[in-house]
Amino acid sequence: RDGRWVLEDDSYVVPDPPPPPPEPTMPELLERAGARVGGGADVDGEVEVARFHLRRVCELHVHGTHTVGESNDLSHLPATIRLTRAVEDEVNDDAQPPTHAALYITSEMEVARWRIADPANAVARSGDALIVTVEGVDHVSTNVDWMPSPARAFVMRFVYDADLERCRAALATSAADDPSATVPKPPKRARPEGRQDPDATAVETNAFDAKTDSASAGEYFRYYGLIPQQQNMLQDAVRTGTYFTAILENSVDFKDKVVMDVGAGSGILSFFAAMAGARRVYAVEASAMSEHCARLLAGNPRLRDVVVIVNGKVEEVEIPEKVDVMVSEPMGTLLYNERMIESYLLARDRFMRREDAGAVGEGGSSDFGSGGAGLSLRGKMFPGGGRVHCAPFADETLWREIRDKAHFWGTEDFYGVDLTPLREEAVRSYFRQCVVDAFETELLLSQPVSFAWDWTTLRADELESLDMHLEFKVQRAGPVHGVACWFDVLFEGTTKSRWLTTAPGLPTTHWYQMRLVFERPMRCEAGETVKGRMKMTALDNQSYAVTVELKGKGGKAVSGEWD
Numbered sequence: 001r002d003g004r005w006v007l008e009d010d011s012y013v014v015p016d017p018p019p020p021p022p023e024p025t026m027p028e029l030l031e032r033a034g035a036r037v038g039g040g041a042d043v044d045g046e047v048e049v050a051r052f053h054l055r056r057v058c059e060l061h062v063h064g065t066h067t068v069g070e071s072n073d074l075s076h077l078p079a080t081i082r083l084t085r086a087v088e089d090e091v092n093d094d095a096q097p098p099t100h101a102a103l104y105i106t107s108e109m110e111v112a113r114w115r116i117a118d119p120a121n122a123v124a125r126s127g128d129a130l131i132v133t134v135e136g137v138d139h140v141s142t143n144v145d146w147m148p149s150p151a152r153a154f155v156m157r158f159v160y161d162a163d164l165e166r167c168r169a170a171l172a173t174s175a176a177d178d179p180s181a182t183v184p185k186p187p188k189r190a191r192p193e194g195r196q197d198p199d200a201t202a203v204e205t206n207a208f209d210a211k212t213d214s215a216s217a218g219e220y221f222r223y224y225g226l227i228p229q230q231q232n233m234l235q236d237a238v239r240t241g242t243y244f245t246a247i248l249e250n251s252v253d254f255k256d257k258v259v260m261d262v263g264a265g266s267g268i269l270s271f272f273a274a275m276a277g278a279r280r281v282y283a284v285e286a287s288a289m290s291e292h293c294a295r296l297l298a299g300n301p302r303l304r305d306v307v308v309i310v311n312g313k314v315e316e317v318e319i320p321e322k323v324d325v326m327v328s329e330p331m332g333t334l335l336y337n338e339r340m341i342e343s344y345l346l347a348r349d350r351f352m353r354r355e356d357a358g359a360v361g362e363g364g365s366s367d368f369g370s371g372g373a374g375l376s377l378r379g380k381m382f383p384g385g386g387r388v389h390c391a392p393f394a395d396e397t398l399w400r401e402i403r404d405k406a407h408f409w410g411t412e413d414f415y416g417v418d419l420t421p422l423r424e425e426a427v428r429s430y431f432r433q434c435v436v437d438a439f440e441t442e443l444l445l446s447q448p449v450s451f452a453w454d455w456t457t458l459r460a461d462e463l464e465s466l467d468m469h470l471e472f473k474v475q476r477a478g479p480v481h482g483v484a485c486w487f488d489v490l491f492e493g494t495t496k497s498r499w500l501t502t503a504p505g506l507p508t509t510h511w512y513q514m515r516l517v518f519e520r521p522m523r524c525e526a527g528e529t530v531k532g533r534m535k536m537t538a539l540d541n542q543s544y545a546v547t548v549e550l551k552g553k554g555g556k557a558v559s560g561e562w563d
Contacts, residue, residue: 046084049098052167053159054079057103059111060153060228079105081156083116083170101171103154112152116171122223123172127433128405130156130168133226153228161408206315207346207460211339216541220338225287230266233329236510242491242500243329244272246382250493251276253380258321260284262314262328262347263340267293267307269327274306281306282323284347286313314347322353324379333436334514335388335487336463339542344381345460353378377456383489383500385455390534391448392472392524392550393484393515398435402517405430431519434546434562438512441505445480445524446472466536470550474528479521480558483534483548486513516548522558529553 057079083098102113114121114134122133133153158164208217223229234240247254247269254276261270264283270293273281285293290311297307310317326348332338354376406426411419451468470483488501502511524530532550539545549559 046086046100048082048084050083050166050170052081052163054081054156055159056155056157057105058155060155060232079103079156081167083167098170103156112154119222120226121171122219122226123168124219124223125164125168126155128157128161128164128430130158130164130171132156132171133223133228206313208313208315208343211342211538211540212542213540220542221287224263224265225289227292230289230292232510234266234268238507238509239329239500240268242498243269243327243382246491246493246496246498246500247272247276247327249498250380250382250491250495252494253382254278254325257324257379258282259325259327260319260323260347260351262326262344263330264293264309265289265329267296267309269329270307271296271300271303273325273327274303278306278325280308280321282308282310282319284310284312284314284317286311314343314350319351323351324353325382326352326379327382331386331487331489331511333434333511334485334536334544334546335386335489336466336536337543339463339538339544341386341455342460342463345455345458345463348377348381348456349460352381380493381456382491382493383455384492385453386487386489387450387452388468388485388487389448389450389503390468390470390483390485392445392474392480392530393439393443393482394445394478395439395443395481395515395517396479398515399481399517399521402430402433402435403427427519431517431560432562435515435517436512437515438508439484439504439515444484444504445474445476445478446530447475464538466544468534468536470530470532470534470548472530474524474526474530477524477526479523480518480530480550481521482515482517482560483550484513484515487511516546516560516562518548518558518560520558522550522552522556524552 080103082102082104083100084102085096085099097116099116100113101116103111105111112134118134120134122131124131131153158167254273256277256279259270259273259278259281261267261273261281261283264270264285265287266289267283267285270281270283283290283293290309294309297304297309308319310319326344328340328344328347330338330340330344332340335341355378406423406429409419409423409426449468449470449472474480484504486502486504488499488503491498491500502509502513504513522530530550530552532548534546534548536544536546543563546562547559549557551557
């Protein structure tokens with residue numbers, strides 16, 4: 001209505017989140033973080049190996065003038081990240097890799113320090129940013145009384161583009177005495193049928209291992225084993241509140257039932273199921289977060305006799321009984337990224353009770369078609385299906401911002417070197433990056449087209465390749481800069497059905513929305529029909545390669561590829 005989404009009922013209404021703690025001031029934030037001024041005196045016994053200059057640094061997961069899930073911008077002052085190693089009395093070999101890293105704002109104020117080889121730390125690249133999560137602080141000097149050890153996460157953008165990958169490789173080293181580990185490996189593509197990975201040295205034992213590169217899987221489980229990442233999801237009030245409401249208001253579906261929570265993480269959905277009256281809940285979690293889940297369970301005595309924590313992949317664990325209900329939060333950006341929904345479907349096939357042959361087909365109506373969600377299942381899946389929505393958009397500012405990132409490569413005299421031979425490739429590489437952000441609905445050029453999947457009947461192998469046919473009627477003249485995408489999932493309970501949506505114009509979630517931006521936009525007229533397709537091809541790094549092709553009148557066309 002009037003170009004914006006309108007709620008026709010209360011299906012998106014979620015409980016108010018708990019109030020945040022009192023707002024800390026910047027000095028308090030720095031004090032809690034162990035920031036100090038005049039840091040040079042306390043780093044005796046260390047030698048600096050490398051220094052990277054940052055143009056922006058933000059700390060995630062803080063309360064204050066920003067909302068929960070956003071960040072505290074520390075980049076109002078010059079910032080650097082410095083890599084150091086201990087000075088040995090007998091030898092100081094320049095080939096030795098760094099052992100510690102520290103983040104500074106100004107030249108003297110140390111905000112965080114950590115040991116690089118600590119397995120609790122995580123480093124990930126997202127577009128032109130580096131996301132570093134550090135848990136605990138290990139300072140090599142003897143003055144450690146002032147240094148706390150909170151789990152913290154930072155988003156850093158570098159002054160020099162080349163520094164991003166160099167710094168990522170150094171910080172991601174899992175063993176400080178292994179210099180070869182600092183050389184990054186490119187992500188692997190999907191393997192063609194009939195070919196084996198020449199690097200494989202072990203027999204693949206389950207469906208997850210068969211489809212997933214081992215390095216990608218290791219980083220994935222390490223990332224979700226970190227408390228800050230779980231906090232980010234828990235504090236998403238739309239996400240957590242919708243799950244809480246959908247489960248508790250449909251307690252009839254959980255009362256005295258056996259439930260499985262696939263990818264339980266902190267165990268919050270398992271706890272909700274227990275509150276709804278489940279007789280037994282199996283919380284299956286493959287990452288180290290299962291240990292933290294056990295501590296939460298120990299601290300909530302009323303749930304101890306109901307929830308059972310099962311550490312392992314859902315493709316390989318065993319439980320002593322079939323389950324009536326399955327809950328999970330398996331969604332990624334563009335719904336299927338991370339490929340966890342495939343694990344959700346395999347868990348359904350392995351563990352859910354099914355109707356007798358004579359009872360199949362007696363289900364009621366469903367938002368996903370006749371026969372009802374759970375056509376041959378005796379119980380429910382929360383959620384039981386999902387939809388992806390796509391619409392063309394116009395955003396000149398975003399398009400110029402992406403294009404200008406490659407401006408550096410137009411330099412003809414960079415210390416005597418002509419960089420222009422790489423400019424076109426640099427432009428292509430920036431436009432291949434998906435943009436995950438929130439935007440206003442006024443940017444959309446047409447009504448969205450939607451694609452739905454019923455997860456009670458969908459086969460996991462059908463998600464290896466998704467081909468969606470697009471057709472839009474452009475409502476106003478202008479350039480089509482790309483295609484915007486978002487998703488929602490359905491909790492189809494006996495008492496009430498409820499949607500969890502990531503749509504623009506509604507409360508923002510930690511998924512935001514996704515935009516695929518074309519390198520060369522296509523201009524369209526009002527009322528013009530644009531047709532095309534979007535194809536998603538699964539990769540073994542738990543992601544998808546996405547291609548979009550659009551065609552307008554007069555033979556004009558535009559296309560793009562994204563990783």
